[in-house]
Amino acid sequence: MLITLTTDFGYQDPFVGIMKGVIFSINPQAQVIDLSHGVPAEDVFAGALLIQHAVRYFPPGTIHVVVVDPGVGSSRNALLIECEGMYLLGPDNGVLSLALEERRPRRIIRLSNATYQLQPTSATFHGRDIFAPVAAHLALGTAPEILGRSADNLIRLAWPKLVKTGRTIKGEIVYIDVFGNLFTNIRADDLAPVPPDKLKIILGNLSIHGLAQNYAAVEPGDYVALINSWGLLEIAVYKGHAQKRSGAMIGDKVEVAWDL
Amino acid sequence: MLITLTTDFGYQDPFVGIMKGVIFSINPQAQVIDLSHGVPAEDVFAGALLIQHAVRYFPPGTIHVVVVDPGVGSSRNALLIECEGMYLLGPDNGVLSLALEERRPRRIIRLSNATYQLQPTSATFHGRDIFAPVAAHLALGTAPEILGRSADNLIRLAWPKLVKTGRTIKGEIVYIDVFGNLFTNIRADDLAPVPPDKLKIILGNLSIHGLAQNYAAVEPGDYVALINSWGLLEIAVYKGHAQKRSGAMIGDKVEVAWDL
Amino acid sequence: MLITLTTDFGYQDPFVGIMKGVIFSINPQAQVIDLSHGVPAEDVFAGALLIQHAVRYFPPGTIHVVVVDPGVGSSRNALLIECEGMYLLGPDNGVLSLALEERRPRRIIRLSNATYQLQPTSATFHGRDIFAPVAAHLALGTAPEILGRSADNLIRLAWPKLVKTGRTIKGEIVYIDVFGNLFTNIRADDLAPVPPDKLKIILGNLSIHGLAQNYAAVEPGDYVALINSWGLLEIAVYKGHAQKRSGAMIGDKVEVAWDL
Numbered sequence: 089m090l091i092t093l094t095t096d097f098g099y100q101d102p103f104v105g106i107m108k109g110v111i112f113s114i115n116p117q118a119q120v121i122d123l124s125h126g127v128p129a130e131d132v133f134a135g136a137l138l139i140q141h142a143v144r145y146f147p148p149g150t151i152h153v154v155v156v157d158p159g160v161g162s163s164r165n166a167l168l169i170e171c172e173g174m175y176l177l178g179p180d181n182g183v184l185s186l187a188l189e190e191r192r193p194r195r196i197i198r199l200s201n202a203t204y205q206l207q208p209t210s211a212t213f214h215g216r217d218i219f220a221p222v223a224a225h226l227a228l229g230t231a232p233e234i235l236g237r238s239a240d241n242l243i244r245l246a247w248p249k250l251v252k253t254g255r256t257i258k259g260e261i262v263y264i265d266v267f268g269n270l271f272t273n274i275r276a277d278d279l280a281p282v283p284p285d286k287l288k289i290i291l292g293n294l295s296i297h298g299l300a301q302n303y304a305a306v307e308p309g310d311y312v313a314l315i316n317s318w319g320l321l322e323i324a325v326y327k328g329h330a331q332k333r334s335g336a337m338i339g340d341k342v343e344v345a346w347d348l
Numbered sequence: 349m350l351i352t353l354t355t356d357f358g359y360q361d362p363f364v365g366i367m368k369g370v371i372f373s374i375n376p377q378a379q380v381i382d383l384s385h386g387v388p389a390e391d392v393f394a395g396a397l398l399i400q401h402a403v404r405y406f407p408p409g410t411i412h413v414v415v416v417d418p419g420v421g422s423s424r425n426a427l428l429i430e431c432e433g434m435y436l437l438g439p440d441n442g443v444l445s446l447a448l449e450e451r452r453p454r455r456i457i458r459l460s461n462a463t464y465q466l467q468p469t470s471a472t473f474h475g476r477d478i479f480a481p482v483a484a485h486l487a488l489g490t491a492p493e494i495l496g497r498s499a500d501n502l503i504r505l506a507w508p509k510l511v512k513t514g515r516t517i518k519g520e521i522v523y524i525d526v527f528g529n530l531f532t533n534i535r536a537d538d539l540a541p542v543p544p545d546k547l548k549i550i551l552g553n554l555s556i557h558g559l560a561q562n563y564a565a566v567e568p569g570d571y572v573a574l575i576n577s578w579g580l581l582e583i584a585v586y587k588g589h590a591q592k593r594s595g596a597m598i599g600d601k602v603e604v605a606w607d608l
Numbered sequence: 609m610l611i612t613l614t615t616d617f618g619y620q621d622p623f624v625g626i627m628k629g630v631i632f633s634i635n636p637q638a639q640v641i642d643l644s645h646g647v648p649a650e651d652v653f654a655g656a657l658l659i660q661h662a663v664r665y666f667p668p669g670t671i672h673v674v675v676v677d678p679g680v681g682s683s684r685n686a687l688l689i690e691c692e693g694m695y696l697l698g699p700d701n702g703v704l705s706l707a708l709e710e711r712r713p714r715r716i717i718r719l720s721n722a723t724y725q726l727q728p729t730s731a732t733f734h735g736r737d738i739f740a741p742v743a744a745h746l747a748l749g750t751a752p753e754i755l756g757r758s759a760d761n762l763i764r765l766a767w768p769k770l771v772k773t774g775r776t777i778k779g780e781i782v783y784i785d786v787f788g789n790l791f792t793n794i795r796a797d798d799l800a801p802v803p804p805d806k807l808k809i810i811l812g813n814l815s816i817h818g819l820a821q822n823y824a825a826v827e828p829g830d831y832v833a834l835i836n837s838w839g840l841l842e843i844a845v846y847k848g849h850a851q852k853r854s855g856a857m858i859g860d861k862v863e864v865a866w867d868l
Contacts (some may be wrong), residue, residue, distance in 0.1 A: 098786035100646030109665035126360030145369035161822025211822035213837035266358035302421025302471035317473035386620030415867035562681025562731035577733035
């Protein structure tokens, strides 16, 4: 069974490689994929957003390990969540919760069985000592209920709320990718009733008319708004970098208005 | 069959991991290697250069996926190129062309068969929706002609021209690696007729006498010129960083002169 | 058999991917893990430190390739070291030596058999031409003694010395991770005889009282000292970045004092 790893460990330190060593020591047949280790340090929402938009592209049964864990070593719980077609492993701080928006958990397990964890467990690296070994055992076929005790719920993050009137939707920038594209929390469905060419997208002083089909619909260097690969309204610059150009930041408000 | 991935997606976003999810969903036995995801954003020439100097080190039959694709979603074609001993997959913008300098394409296929692509295809992420699934199907044994229609040619980038006289060759810096080493477009073969100790290598105010066998031929901190692991003339600083030291940039002219 | 790769090649260039191409060309069944390619350029001690604290987490028989090699192409030797339960491959510049602190080498081989290396061998990329092919052959079962000639010793780095009195230990910062945590060369064992709450940890003007069990033992934004996942005394800021906050650098002195 496939195991994916998502962390804020970056690429300088050997921490991710050490997690893989632990996995292969327990389960030499494991298949491990790096989803991203570039989650901004301790940014639980960013980690939650990444895994939310990735899980649908993985085969049934995939085990997703998500370690963005500012509370490591404290009393926060370590969780295994079983859903239709996937497992999620990570700290109980909300980082797993957005991935559950479309799939209700079947079972939530608090990882309390030390037999399936490295001993002694460090206070600073549960990726190595708890999540990696549990993922490896799970991929070997160990039943979830053996790994800990059932829990009733988990900490959930809220998808940032939209403010809607009959003629406007107000949202915000929730993610900025390496190309400087600005991802908002406004989904394709939120805009679906309005013809794309009637929409006006407003960010600060910037106003974009209509939704384009792709970046190349405008001239190089021009702003463009479209529905991106995560199904979200995105503001971009064709062959440019919208974030540097606009100075926009995560959390900045974006308004969509129309006049039918 | 081995699949390699080369992109300008960087390491912060989950885009490469999502491509792997698509590949393993279709072909659970795939072997996937990251060649580089640090191609400078939308730098088609840099991507072409990387794959050109890597393909000879991979086993026969390897499928190389190269996604540096500023025109994603526009009318540019998506290509599969079959050569002796390898397949290349990527947009038709020249990024695949330098790898063909030594190996003529046997067949060029425009990837038009939507059955082997994710549906609906996004306008912004063909790595996920076209190139990853096609690579996975190809590795499963799907015949190239099933994946699309034959095309006659592809867009080609030119290797930057050298200006040669009887006693000089003028080239330029085409790549700078993480150590600050300056790679030029002058190849070992271009210099072969002249004894290495007769050569003078000139970059701006800097003049280096002779080609060395290795970095350690000079004192730490000194400039050195040699033929590097890509078979190209390189200017380096032993235990130092030639780019920071010299301020040189990609495109800067380099002249080699000799007096026999 | 598992092969791990640790280098200072970074993630921009395709050098690591090319090494994997060489490995899979020789040994299509190889399993390759990236430990880290973010070792600071030519920082032999940092590379030695990383591999030292990683090897215990890998399965018996793992082959660790460590290429931090400012002297590439010079007369420095290329080594294979066989220990109990693992192999180490890398240049003879000390980068392999700290991993031998707990495990004495059984055999040291100078990699002199060109048959098991790429030909011609470049002067600038022994990761590709020597270490990758040797690792691949070793994983195929080639006996170490076939790969070169026995050597008696290797260049060793010293673990930076502590200065101890009856009431103080003076050490220094040896590593700083991506979270800004400051790793010292003072080990848990060095502090073991003293009750943790009697210790005072001093870095410049900063003084921390007592060793904590985990980061969350203090308020967010406060400094904390603890034994970290490498068994080393660490100074951190809970939900913060101790390096940026303190301005501390590798090599800065850290003193631990107690008064029983």
